[in-house]
Amino acid sequence: MKNMSRFEFRRKGYIEIEELKELGLIPPSERLVKGPVAILECPEEIPCNICIAFCPTKAIKMERIIDLPRIEWDKCTGCGMCVAVCPGLAAFVVDLSKPDADYVTLPYELLPPPRKGDRVILLNRRGERVGEGEVVRVWERNKTFIVTVKTPKGLGMEVRSIWIERK
Numbered sequence: 001m002k003n004m005s006r007f008e009f010r011r012k013g014y015i016e017i018e019e020l021k022e023l024g025l026i027p028p029s030e031r032l033v034k035g036p037v038a039i040l041e042c043p044e045e046i047p048c049n050i051c052i053a054f055c056p057t058k059a060i061k062m063e064r065i066i067d068l069p070r071i072e073w074d075k076c077t078g079c080g081m082c083v084a085v086c087p088g089l090a091a092f093v094v095d096l097s098k099p100d101a102d103y104v105t106l107p108y109e110l111l112p113p114p115r116k117g118d119r120v121i122l123l124n125r126r127g128e129r130v131g132e133g134e135v136v137r138v139w140e141r142n143k144t145f146i147v148t149v150k151t152p153k154g155l156g157m158e159v160r161s162i163w164i165e166r167k
């Protein structure tokens, strides 16, 4: 178990990518550029393992129910099921493999849901605007919308939420 007292995310209310890396929750760069892969931004030792039960390739592991979920990166197909079922809205899929854009799949639970083709504001983990993107896919499971957005190249590891400006 890591000494969590030196991590700042509890005090700040958001987690930094450096903290996720230190917790072993970020895939290695060779895997990130291969194709879609899940990232579980789940740093707290809480009694939850729903993502394990729903992962179709059994890519997610945990020894005790309060452990942090660990992904066997090469077993992950980027299907997005963990994004759909995570009650903490902590699961994402990123695809950094394309030369001209990155793709981020994220959960969305506001109404109305985004639609394919929508232009949306891209927000980082702090809730700050970092650019604009395009919704390329939306599906729904139990009132959670699973949204894939195309982002400018380089933003795939930053964008974790979207804002829809309805005119």
Ligand code: SF4
Binding pocket: 037, 038, 054, 055, 056, 057, 058, 059, 060, 071, 075, 076, 077, 078, 079, 080, 081, 082, 083, 093
């Ligand atoms: S994206 Fe799909 S295959 Fe990958 S960890 Fe999530 S549920 Fe499993």
Ligand code: SF4
Binding pocket: 040, 041, 042, 048, 049, 050, 051, 052, 069, 085, 086, 087, 088, 089, 090, 091
């Ligand atoms: S379902 Fe979400 S909150 Fe629960 S262990 Fe998996 S990533 Fe963490």
